[in-house]
Amino acid sequence: MKTVPTLLISAGLLLGANASAQKFDNLATTPQMGWNSWNKFACNIDEKLIRETADAMVRISMKDAGYEYVNIDDCWHGKRDKNGNIQPDPERFPSGMKALADYVHAKGLKLGIYSDAGATTCGGRPGSRGHEYQDAITYAAWGVDYVKYDWCDTKGLNAAAAYTTMRDAIRSAGRPMLFSMCEWGDNKPWEWGADIGHSWRTTGDIYPCWDCEINHGSWSAFGVLRILDKQAGLRKHAGPGHWNDMDMMEVGMGMTEDEDRAHFSIWAMMASPLISGNDLRSMPESTRKILTNKDVIAINQDKLGVQAWKFLSEGTLELWAKPLANNEWALMILNRGAGAISYKVDWKKHKISDDLSKRELDINKTAYRWTDAWTGKTGDTGKALDLTIASHSVAMLHLKAK
CATH class of the missing domain: 2.60.40.1180 (Golgi alpha-mannosidase II)
Structure with missing residues (x-):
């Protein structure tokens, strides 16, 4: 696949130094809606899955219901080339990201991608530390519309500064990309994130259970109610263009139908982004009806943008x-x-x-x-x-x- 010319990278770096330090406006004026690969597939992803998911999003009327982003999470990465440009895994994404973005755009949808503020991602792939402007220019050249930015391998970094650097890099690249900050709430991003990102994670990762905590030693995953309870006091920080993100949804991932309906309702009431995490290609009709309930979605997408x-x-x-x-x-x-x-x-x-x-x-x-x-x-x-x-x-x- 084509690499981004070194000259273009240098120009981007110069532009970044002079660019207006602000995120792109008119994105996420209501909580973003879409799909993300991590909850169901983790690192087991490839371009066939992403294409089929985009097809399914249209076929099962999720696009009609308001879902627009098809987001590739961790493990899409290959290596950096001799100029430091990040490449997709050639075996998993042989057609390249530009071709994949073109395919998704042709469906009337948008493509999201994942990176990390550290030198390596949570899955051990190349992160963006030291390559922020270079990566943002690459994503823009590919036609990416959404950047999820994680927080692994970040020892010694200041969170607000690290996310500001990537925000400025995205701005300098010139393509409007929604900036989703996945910092897990460790550094209270709700207090400083409104001018940096369009949403910020408020907790550690979600787990498909009603009320549980799964301890992994150095971190925990939380069930629906545990995440809800952690939102206390945060509503004043949310609003159009800057949302408290309660993580990707686990609807259709093993809980009961009642729990799934409650889960979806809670995320809607709390004005959290609605990012599904199940396999859209094969879900039962009962799950599709939950995810495409237009009355519940309308409450989430209300223009006033006030959290419950x-x-x-x-x-x-x-x-x-x-x-x-x-x-x-x-x-x-x-x-x-x-x-x-x-x-x-x-x-x-x-x-x-x-x-x-x-x-x-x-x-x-x-x-x-x-x-x-x-x-x-x-x-x-x-x-x-x-x-x-x-x-x-x-x-x-x-x-x-x-």
């Missing part, structure tokens, strides 16, 4: 609220427990006020019609709503003023 918060806990039952544009609201009733729970929503009992958005939900002042995002049932706030919430499940209601 928990306003009430009653044992294992939690009530969450998310202000939406046009004076609309989303409510989620979450059953964390092992048994089904009957619950009466007494609309007039609680006035919900949000200090962050300065929004108020007061049924005594404004009447609303509600739609259940999962069942399609409708009603209004003129009378109480009786619900039965299954174990490890949710009810999700979209309220519009009458």
